[in-house]
Amino acid sequence: MVNHGMVLSALGAVTDPELHYDIVTLNMVRNIAIQGGEVTVDVALTVAGCPLHQRIEQDVTQAVEKLPGVSSVQVRLDVMNDEERRNAFARAFQKSQGQKASAPEAQRPPGREGNLWSPMLGESSETVVLGIASGKGGVGKSTVTANLAVALERLGFRVGVMDMDIYGYSQGRMLGAHGQARANQEQKIIPWNAQGVHVVSMGMFVPDNQAVVWRGPMLGKMMQQFFTDVAWPELDYLLIDLPPGTGDVALDVAQRLPKASLVIVTTPQVVAREVAMRTADVAQRAQQRVLGIIENMSYIPMGGGERMEVFGRGGGEELSKQLDVPLLGQIPLESSVREGGDRGTPVLLSAPDSEAAITFLQVAQKIHAAAHA
Ligand SMILES: Nc1ncnc2c1ncn2[C@@H]1O[C@H](COP(=O)(O)OP(=O)(O)OP(=O)(O)O)[C@@H](O)[C@H]1O
Ligand SMILES: [Mg+2]
Structure with missing residues (x-):
């Protein structure tokens, strides 16, 4: 029979x-x-x-x-x-x-x-993979990535950062990691360990901050390596710092990592929100989930609860309504945030009592809730 x-x-x-x-x-x-x-x-x-x-x-x-x-x-x-x-x-x-x-x-x-x-990147793994995207450049994706990584680590999670901005790599500087790439016995890249976070970045392969001059095929190859040739330890969260733009890289990530969700960073400004909307649109067409919005550079805290809204207001909230996803937080513009990034000690560690640091921690908690909802 x-x-x-x-x-x-x-x-x-x-x-x-x-x-x-x-x-x-x-x-x-x-x-x-x-x-x-x-x-x-x-x-x-x-x-x-x-x-x-x-x-x-x-x-x-x-x-x-x-x-x-x-x-x-x-x-x-x-x-x-x-x-x-x-x-x-x-x-x-x-x-x-x-x-x-x-x-x-x-x-x-x-x-x-x-x-x-890496099995961790497969769909059945428990690791939460989050692409940090924007659209417009310079809105603070990398800063948000570094601080969220540290915040999640503080909350007790095992965290990795993949710096997918091959030309404009910055995670080494922001998290205070340096040194050339090292490989283990299986010839896999050993991530940097900085502030308790495991980091892989183009900066590992480029001596003394030289410019990266590769084009298409080499670029693709490098990205491929980040996906396949890294000896990642077990992680609860992998954050991917994406380059600016609505372009190929986010789509490539969507294709390679169907389980990755996006967190979209915008400023309160209308232009930033509009460009971010385009990124979200591309993501949704690639059937990638948008987990939520982070509004960065929302205001300068003036003391006594007063706020100076340098870039206008409402961009994050409006985007979150348009996309029907939560606004995960509004990060203030504070010099300690920039200094922390420049020095390689994210504000969460260098000024843990600042409004920005506290907000980053709250955002990390909301992300954890949203990712496991
Ligand atoms: N909340 C903030 N307060 C003060 N400075 C900030 C804040 N967020 C970001 N910055 C500063 O703004 C600049 C741009 O931030 P960042 O490099 O994170 O942006 P990005 O979106 O990753 O840029 P790119 O598109 O070039 O990758 C940096 O100098 C950073 O230190
Ligand atoms: Mg960046």
Whole structure:
């Protein structure tokens, strides 16, 4: 008699003609029903009107009808929902990383094999991955990243920072980490440890703050390495400092890390809010979750609760309404924030009683709540 396991393993030999992985790995097999010798297989296609559906139907039929005890095979096709599709692509991508990693490559030392894709970045891991994005440059993404990292660490979490701003890297300076990259025995990059936070940045590879002059392919390669060749310890949070702009990098991150959510930083200014909106729009089209908004440089505390609103007001709140996501906090503009960043001691450590430091801690708590809601 044919059983479920036999059908499933037969289906493991059927590949999706477009994604080039078997339909079991891709979670395309929704259900298998067996009645006597009659087998019904429900297959979910990645896209509606998939031009190759006939081929899949035929391959599934052929694979299953060969099994002993099978008298008929019925294949019912359906289409994946968004989440199933995201999962399928993530699995295909992870698998491709694994294959690339185990392929012999001249520059890699012998004996280095296995899946280089850090399991922490996979969808089933518990690590919360947050991209810190803005749109407009200079609104404080990197400052927010460094301080949130320290704040989360203070709250008792294990925190990593990936500085994805390859040209404008700044996390080394902001968190007070320096020194050239070191590799472990498996040739994986050992992150810097600064203020209790694990950090990987382009600054590890560039001596004396030189400019990075790579273009496209090298840039892509570097980013790839940050995803695959870093010996990350177990982390509760991985914060990714994104370069300014609505562009490729955020999308690339979305594609590689489907589980990453975005935190969008804006100033109260209308222009900043508008550009941030575009970033959010791109994120949502890539089906990336926006966890919330942080408004930075919201006001200068003047003492006695008085505030000077240098950049206007309302940008963060309006953006949060537009996107229907929480406003996680309003960080004041204080010289201690800039000084902390310049000195490599984030304000949370250098001036823990400042309004900015207290707000960063509150934001970190809200992020934790939102990420686990
Ligand atoms: N709340 C704040 N109070 C005072 N200074 C701040 C504050 N936030 C950021 N800054 C300062 O503003 C400048 C820009 O901040 P930062 O580099 O974090 O922005 P960014 O968005 O990462 O910029 P880029 O788009 O270039 O990556 C820095 O000098 C930083 O110290
Ligand atoms: Mg920056």
